[in-house]
Amino acid sequence: MSVTTESQATARTGLNRIGLSKNDYRGRPTTLCQGCGHNSISSQIVAAAFEMDLMPEQIVKLSGIGCSSKSPAYFLNRSHGFNSLHGRMPTVATGALVANRALLGIAVSGDGDTASIGLGHFMHFLRRNVPMVYIVENNGVYGLTKGQFSATADRGQKIKRQGENPFLPIDICQLAVNMNCGFVARSFAGDPRQVKELLKAALSFRGTALLDIISPCVTFNNRDESTKSYTWGKTHQAPLHDVTLVPRREEIHIEYEPGQATLVELHDGTFLSLRKLREDYDPTDREAARRLLSEARSRQELVTGLLYVNPDQPSLQETMGQVERPLTMLSESELRPDRASLDQIMQEMR
Amino acid sequence: MSVTTESQATARTGLNRIGLSKNDYRGRPTTLCQGCGHNSISSQIVAAAFEMDLMPEQIVKLSGIGCSSKSPAYFLNRSHGFNSLHGRMPTVATGALVANRALLGIAVSGDGDTASIGLGHFMHFLRRNVPMVYIVENNGVYGLTKGQFSATADRGQKIKRQGENPFLPIDICQLAVNMNCGFVARSFAGDPRQVKELLKAALSFRGTALLDIISPCVTFNNRDESTKSYTWGKTHQAPLHDVTLVPRREEIHIEYEPGQATLVELHDGTFLSLRKLREDYDPTDREAARRLLSEARSRQELVTGLLYVNPDQPSLQETMGQVERPLTMLSESELRPDRASLDQIMQEMR
Amino acid sequence: MSQQPVIDPALAEATSASPIVNRFSIVAATVNGSGSQTSNTAIIRALFRMGIPVSGKNLFPSNIQGLPTWFTIRVNEDGCVAREDSAELLIGINPETFLQDVAEVPPGGVCFYPDHFTEGLDRTDVVYYPMPVQQLLRELDPPKELREYIANMVYVGVVAEILGIELPEIREALLTHFQGKAKAVDSNMAMVEAAAAWARSSLVKRDRYRVERIDKTAGMILVDGNTAAALGAIYGGVGFAAWYPITPASSLAEALQDYLPRLRRMPESGKATYAVVQAEDELAAIGMAVGAGWMGARAMTSTSGPGVSLMAEFAGLAFFAEIPIVVWDVQRMGPSTGLPTRTSQGDLMFVRYLGHGDTKHVILLPGSPRECFEFGWKAFDLAERLQTPVFVLTDLDIGMNLWMSEPFDYPEEPMDRGKVLTAADLERLGTFARYRDVDGDGIPYRTLPGNEHPLSAHLVRGTGHDENAFYTERPDAWERNMERLWRKMETARGHVPGPIIDSTPGAEIGLIYFGSTDLAVREARQTLAGEGIPTSGLRLRAVPFQEEVEAFIEAHRQVFVIEMNTDGQMRQLLQVEFPRQAARLQSLRKNDGLPLTASWIVAGLRHRSE
Amino acid sequence: MSQQPVIDPALAEATSASPIVNRFSIVAATVNGSGSQTSNTAIIRALFRMGIPVSGKNLFPSNIQGLPTWFTIRVNEDGCVAREDSAELLIGINPETFLQDVAEVPPGGVCFYPDHFTEGLDRTDVVYYPMPVQQLLRELDPPKELREYIANMVYVGVVAEILGIELPEIREALLTHFQGKAKAVDSNMAMVEAAAAWARSSLVKRDRYRVERIDKTAGMILVDGNTAAALGAIYGGVGFAAWYPITPASSLAEALQDYLPRLRRMPESGKATYAVVQAEDELAAIGMAVGAGWMGARAMTSTSGPGVSLMAEFAGLAFFAEIPIVVWDVQRMGPSTGLPTRTSQGDLMFVRYLGHGDTKHVILLPGSPRECFEFGWKAFDLAERLQTPVFVLTDLDIGMNLWMSEPFDYPEEPMDRGKVLTAADLERLGTFARYRDVDGDGIPYRTLPGNEHPLSAHLVRGTGHDENAFYTERPDAWERNMERLWRKMETARGHVPGPIIDSTPGAEIGLIYFGSTDLAVREARQTLAGEGIPTSGLRLRAVPFQEEVEAFIEAHRQVFVIEMNTDGQMRQLLQVEFPRQAARLQSLRKNDGLPLTASWIVAGLRHRSE
Numbered sequence A, B: 001m002s003v004t005t006e007s008q009a010t011a012r013t014g015l016n017r018i019g020l021s022k023n024d025y026r027g028r029p030t031t032l033c034q035g036c037g038h039n040s041i042s043s044q045i046v047a048a049a050f051e052m053d054l055m056p057e058q059i060v061k062l063s064g065i066g067c068s069s070k071s072p073a074y075f076l077n078r079s080h081g082f083n084s085l086h087g088r089m090p091t092v093a094t095g096a097l098v099a100n101r102a103l104l105g106i107a108v109s110g111d112g113d114t115a116s117i118g119l120g121h122f123m124h125f126l127r128r129n130v131p132m133v134y135i136v137e138n139n140g141v142y143g144l145t146k147g148q149f150s151a152t153a154d155r156g157q158k159i160k161r162q163g164e165n166p167f168l169p170i171d172i173c174q175l176a177v178n179m180n181c182g183f184v185a186r187s188f189a190g191d192p193r194q195v196k197e198l199l200k201a202a203l204s205f206r207g208t209a210l211l212d213i214i215s216p217c218v219t220f221n222n223r224d225e226s227t228k229s230y231t232w233g234k235t236h237q238a239p240l241h242d243v244t245l246v247p248r249r250e251e252i253h254i255e256y257e258p259g260q261a262t263l264v265e266l267h268d269g270t271f272l273s274l275r276k277l278r279e280d281y282d283p284t285d286r287e288a289a290r291r292l293l294s295e296a297r298s299r300q301e302l303v304t305g306l307l308y309v310n311p312d313q314p315s316l317q318e319t320m321g322q323v324e325r326p327l328t329m330l331s332e333s334e335l336r337p338d339r340a341s342l343d344q345i346m347q348e349m350r
Numbered sequence C, D: 001m002s003q004q005p006v007i008d009p010a011l012a013e014a015t016s017a018s019p020i021v022n023r024f025s026i027v028a029a030t031v032n033g034s035g036s037q038t039s040n041t042a043i044i045r046a047l048f049r050m051g052i053p054v055s056g057k058n059l060f061p062s063n064i065q066g067l068p069t070w071f072t073i074r075v076n077e078d079g080c081v082a083r084e085d086s087a088e089l090l091i092g093i094n095p096e097t098f099l100q101d102v103a104e105v106p107p108g109g110v111c112f113y114p115d116h117f118t119e120g121l122d123r124t125d126v127v128y129y130p131m132p133v134q135q136l137l138r139e140l141d142p143p144k145e146l147r148e149y150i151a152n153m154v155y156v157g158v159v160a161e162i163l164g165i166e167l168p169e170i171r172e173a174l175l176t177h178f179q180g181k182a183k184a185v186d187s188n189m190a191m192v193e194a195a196a197a198w199a200r201s202s203l204v205k206r207d208r209y210r211v212e213r214i215d216k217t218a219g220m221i222l223v224d225g226n227t228a229a230a231l232g233a234i235y236g237g238v239g240f241a242a243w244y245p246i247t248p249a250s251s252l253a254e255a256l257q258d259y260l261p262r263l264r265r266m267p268e269s270g271k272a273t274y275a276v277v278q279a280e281d282e283l284a285a286i287g288m289a290v291g292a293g294w295m296g297a298r299a300m301t302s303t304s305g306p307g308v309s310l311m312a313e314f315a316g317l318a319f320f321a322e323i324p325i326v327v328w329d330v331q332r333m334g335p336s337t338g339l340p341t342r343t344s345q346g347d348l349m350f351v352r353y354l355g356h357g358d359t360k361h362v363i364l365l366p367g368s369p370r371e372c373f374e375f376g377w378k379a380f381d382l383a384e385r386l387q388t389p390v391f392v393l394t395d396l397d398i399g400m401n402l403w404m405s406e407p408f409d410y411p412e413e414p415m416d417r418g419k420v421l422t423a424a425d426l427e428r429l430g431t432f433a434r435y436r437d438v439d440g441d442g443i444p445y446r447t448l449p450g451n452e453h454p455l456s457a458h459l460v461r462g463t464g465h466d467e468n469a470f471y472t473e474r475p476d477a478w479e480r481n482m483e484r485l486w487r488k489m490e491t492a493r494g495h496v497p498g499p500i501i502d503s504t505p506g507a508e509i510g511l512i513y514f515g516s517t518d519l520a521v522r523e524a525r526q527t528l529a530g531e532g533i534p535t536s537g538l539r540l541r542a543v544p545f546q547e548e549v550e551a552f553i554e555a556h557r558q559v560f561v562i563e564m565n566t567d568g569q570m571r572q573l574l575q576v577e578f579p580r581q582a583a584r585l586q587s588l589r590k591n592d593g594l595p596l597t598a599s600w601i602v603a604g605l606r607h608r609s610e
């Protein structure tokens, strides 16, 4: 819906409401492999930001190290960004977004980056609830180092050099639900529309919004039987619902029979409409999410959509009682206490 | 039961079946605070090893850094041990027990050691299923650095210097269940008997056996309202069942009405008897364990006992197809391939 | 007092000799976790308030409760308050170590002990004073939970009476300690007074040691370096601090948490103008600081050896991506976990090259709490000016012990936020490249996220980059960038605090040192001068070094580098930077975990000076 | 071949001049991920099998597919196969870089190109050979999925024909490459032969470059250092290896995974006598190695710069707790993530002092794949003998490029497992202390877990300990232990591989170097000798150094330290270890990510030699 209207709005001009063209959201030419899932996700980030009329200058991009983590170079040229260290992005993001809470954080990581070397930081990041869109481009391998198994590779999965993976995969969404993350979604790079709508939802969410996106590595892990391949994704994807972000400003009559959709109101007043596609599922029920994920796992099913949402948790900045203004914008007089206060302290140390 | 017979067996002589006295299992005098939960756990380790007739020389002790991690110095003097680095014990343990699979590993860690700095290693350790008894002495604070909040501190918990903790706790058992750990138990240092019986069960288990033991820090986190205090534990503990290890060699008629107890057979042929103390609970059902833990959390209940058990998972050494003999016992001729094989390889490189 | 042995003539003679005033050390041998800290700080602060120069050094074990602890107070009219090898007066209340402690009292010394002790009381060359701890407790009968603490006040009262410490000053000291909580002060003072009264009536002074009010501490303060560092950071406008607990650095971050709410909240809203995050580990702590520093906040972290090891990768990133952060390393004894509660200067070499592949860092070396405060704010100016991590190396001695200090000077200069371009600047310039060396000093200009000018945005990275921060593998681009970073490190020489040089005309011996050894070296130089061995001193305050340092080395026939580590690391750094002087540098080092003493330095130099 | 321009007289003259045989470089400019590696290795191996000394250097980007890659083969009768600044022959099949590539061909050089290219064909001083890639593909019509790979065989055939590379050797080379899979070999050979046939009939040779079978590679092998290192470790009896993927070190661990199953399984059960674990990160990798080394297995890990930074804390623990482990650092360009696919020698200083607080490490510096194999097993002997981590530093050039080598020597000495006491030993001795210096060489004795003698057990720790491994804070115990470790490092001097010295009588210039620069330095020394500038060479093979090194420095009027890093790190280490020589050491360094060339060294020395 919002999509259609958006496109209508932009169809004529080619510009969005803040007068930017889609080009203003693009990045540099990708150096990733042709057909890499990461590239399609980058395009959806571009599309989502464009359609949401976001100012690229008010976004910061963050990433670790990996093919996935390179992608911030391939979208949003007009945004500042930090391509940091392998597995450490959550720490850099925490410092950055606490220092300047006015900026909108979009982070891209890989399954190796997040579930192997970065697992601890990832979980503590969720625990603090730092407002940011956290995208894991999940392909079950280490792409940039030429295809070793990552911790999300399924047991029994085969790749060229290393043979068969004997270990059970780490379920990133399950962990996120566990760490009480307020926005937990799973998607598939082969389903661009869903990726885009979930991105929009995440971008409107206040708190950590986790997107675990299956993003096939066409070079090292795209065999049909791999649970991280395009074929497997296409044949096993089971979308929970049709996600649409309904911006406040638009007056839209959503015509469903009752119970056919869930509406979730976010802090900025926008609504998430989740039109059910399968058995009754309540994305505000943590236990349900837990159950769904472990069933999906045993059923070998790629359940996608917004698995769990709870907009009512304090962000780290709120928890710490920070000023609304970015700490980086404070004046010298606000940062340096006055002379009298120091004299007072010196007195106390006599 | 086995306990009674044990004590009967040892009552007369003061020696156990391998002719050792309890003293042979003791450690050096503790330097921890009087009343520290860690000390009572150390004594139960001594008792369990003594009553199970384990040879101390066939045990290795491992730990990270912290008050808890000091405790290997305070039990099993006759066992080798490694007091390693903060948060890194799981890595040292993996290398050690893979190198010598004949030894029985007992590891002690703290909540800071395992759930803060070591969280990533902890989870990957579980994923590999390294056979070892992994004890987390959980007190919700950093004891050795004088009482800062750890990641298992409950939201709203208060301590002297830092005031109130705003973050939700990490549930170590919930994570373990998630990582498919085959033996997940929770206990309370204030319930020595249960600690001992769970230790015995863990010591007979092949695979990673996790014990998350609430172990009050009397110096920094023992206020009555703290969920990690003695008082709270005593008033909120809800044991699931009465755990008893039933060694094969003993012919014991377990007389319960059917359904009153669960019997779990372990690989060495010993049995775990779990006599139910509360509502019907099946410790072999992972989903049930998940549910129980999250309910207990909302109910603010200290559920203790063997939460989940599944003896049928390959250990890391099995997964890797290692020789049965310890790698450390192999002879030079077994370690160094012969001359011909090198010539062959040189040929292939022409 | 039956156990009191007959006094031997030597002692009688000694004690009857002229009194020793304001010139001795006194050690309290106690058990940690027993609250004796309150008693000890009460004594030292009272002495200090009587105008007598003092220092307090706490030798404590790496555990929480029940092990021996020694708190040594040195009083010295001339301000020589470095650690001494032995203390003339012992307050021996730890039964476990009493025999050992008594044995270490020098002849003519004094021993205060609880009167229920029965052993170790037979030295005839020591004056013993018993203290009826149990009896006084019975009489005063304090609330059970306070008993142990109040018991420690007995020795405060007795010692005060015997040495002449003024009780009103003890009360003042307790007021400071309990931040004005009258109730706590009263209950403790009650015992202090009772004990003093008892001593007055029951003890005869038989030793030579006394204190007298003088005026050598007017306007001064008593403070530890970690608190000073935290205050320095606060007055330097710290915006973001991340940390992970570790001895002996924890109290630095905790001081931030104590003072920030009081000093840095918005008047109206009461909202915080800062953020302090307890991270999950040190990798995270420095990572968060890097994120905040990148954004433009004044960002810091504080840790000790093991944490520094874990920060290596991020240190290299911050150096190479040129992100300003400040890292405090309150050094403890290493290698590895080592001795968490012992002091050392052993991280120097490691920190200088922290990070693989040609990484180098600027290091500041404060020599006192006062400099901790000063470098606390200067470090931010330097980091932002140079766009590089600035490491500040102190140690447990400066960080956690009580030092007498001039009060801290309020920063006079405005903050130096370095080369930051606003949107307006970009508009004016019309061009921008993050890593271009516009000024030839190796320091590029930066724009901060949030700057909405079209030229502002770029992608910061730890990978090889050209002037525009774009990834490149071009050999020439790599070399150009590394040459610029080299230039920047040269520029740093001109910005970091220079050495403090005290040249003695005609002195042929030069002493180079740094950090917490300052007092010991100064005292040693006085003694040597007295023995007719004049020396010049150069206290290094930063790496990289300036030419003056080489000039100083050249100017002296013999040059000793004095430091507290095993490898002689400062000497090694000097060898690297001044190859022509390398052969002339002699190493005088000790690394046993205790602060250096003047007498050790004197002994070392006496037989090595040619 | 219409585009072929008229040949200018100069070229005509040049090309008609005497042929240049077995003495040139040829570069294949391709796109990575396009399978050109097969073609390039076929060519180089065929040349090698024709008895001609070769080297192959792959310059590849840090991505997986689609970016420019250059593979340079140098052939040289005299065995001078270090990298050259430019290649006389170009195989230019990457349209993106073709113009640039052509421009870099020296006058008189050669260019092979796909005949659908239309630009960059206008140089009159270069001989052009078109290649009808599309046409030949059409004719041969290989299966779709192989098309791209087979296409690359066109240049193999054409180049072979023009240069005189024997097709049967190409087939042999392909057999090796495809490990004997005939089908793959045939489908590729078909195109090679078709292309060669086409060239034979359609091209006229107009350049001077040819190859001729000689006999300079008899018995030799072609191998990369990472494979050699893995084999060395295997023949050294590696028991446990943990790793985390990172370029350029991954292929070392992967070679372990490839060869171990074949070489180290129990005959009967087929069970593994080793364990290789892919860890979750580098902290875990070295931690696991430490655990296994403690148990008594020969334990190793392999990584590169960023991984080394993460290993700092464990490195310090292993040094201090005295756990034998071997750490391979296949160096890439730093600081930080830097250039993952470029070579450097920049981790030296960092690794030497890796770990806070007076930590020091033994470092081995192999200069060739052959030494990688040798040090591969020797490193274990050293680590277990010295009970300390042994770091082996190679770089991307040695590790990943193809080097010609003498075959590896099977280890003749039995393994040195160091000072390990069995239960029987303990019984005999009746006493044991883990950290006692029994032999005065600083190396204590150790017992392994599993040793069931009552004296055996102890608790290993990174905290301060006495001879019995008990925790202690005693100053004297700490100093004793550190002095012993110092002694141990001195002992290490006598055990590590000494320098390779090649002194030229009367030479006044000495060159000190190490690692992958060996070939370039040797070639440079030949050239200089030819120019009447005799030099002596000293190739360091380990840190700490031996006296011979100081003697060598003293023996020469001018001494240059040649290295590939920005700071001149080896020179700095020499300055630290030999203060008396510090001022005499000159630095000759380049650090642009490419292997050093002889011509650069020659140029540098020519104008700096006095």
Ligand SMILES: Cc1ncc(C[n+]2csc(CCOP(=O)(O)OP(=O)(O)O)c2C)c(N)n1
Residues within 6 Å of the ligand: A065, A066, A067, A068, A069, A086, A109, A110, A111, A112, A113, A114, A137, A139, A141, A142, A143, A144, A145, A150, D244, D245, D246, D247, D282, D306, D307, D310, D337
């Ligand atoms: C500390 C460190 N260790 C290892 C590496 C090498 N490395 C680069 S990317 C990568 C893994 C990338 O995998 P993933 O995060 O899944 O991203 P993908 O390439 O699959 O998108 C590794 C191990 C590194 N850069 N830094």
Ligand SMILES: Cc1ncc(C[n+]2csc(CCOP(=O)(O)OP(=O)(O)O)c2C)c(N)n1
Residues within 6 Å of the ligand: B065, B066, B067, B068, B069, B086, B109, B110, B111, B112, B113, B114, B137, B139, B141, B142, B143, B144, B145, B150, B217, C244, C245, C246, C247, C282, C306, C307, C310, C337
């Ligand atoms: C790398 C590193 N960082 C910090 C420390 C300091 N440190 C020692 S123990 C400890 C926390 C211990 O807490 P926990 O694991 O819960 O054990 P407890 O003392 O509570 O039993 C810390 C942070 C250290 N030793 N190493």
Ligand code: SF4
Residues within 6 Å of the ligand: A031, A032, A033, A035, A036, A037, A038, A067, A068, A139, A143, A144, A216, A217, A218, A219, A220, D064, D065
């Ligand atoms: S290697 Fe895989 S993950 Fe990396 S760019 Fe190529 S397809 Fe994408």
Ligand code: SF4
Residues within 6 Å of the ligand: B031, B032, B033, B035, B036, B037, B038, B067, B068, B139, B143, B144, B216, B217, B218, B219, B220, C064, C065
């Ligand atoms: S501080 Fe707490 S955890 Fe540490 S020993 Fe004391 S009671 Fe136990």
Ligand SMILES: [Mg+2]
Residues within 6 Å of the ligand: A110, A111, A112, A137, A138, A139, A140, A141, A142, A143, A150
């Ligand atoms: Mg991946």
Ligand SMILES: [Mg+2]
Residues within 6 Å of the ligand: B110, B111, B112, B137, B138, B139, B140, B141, B142, B143, B150
């Ligand atoms: Mg704890």
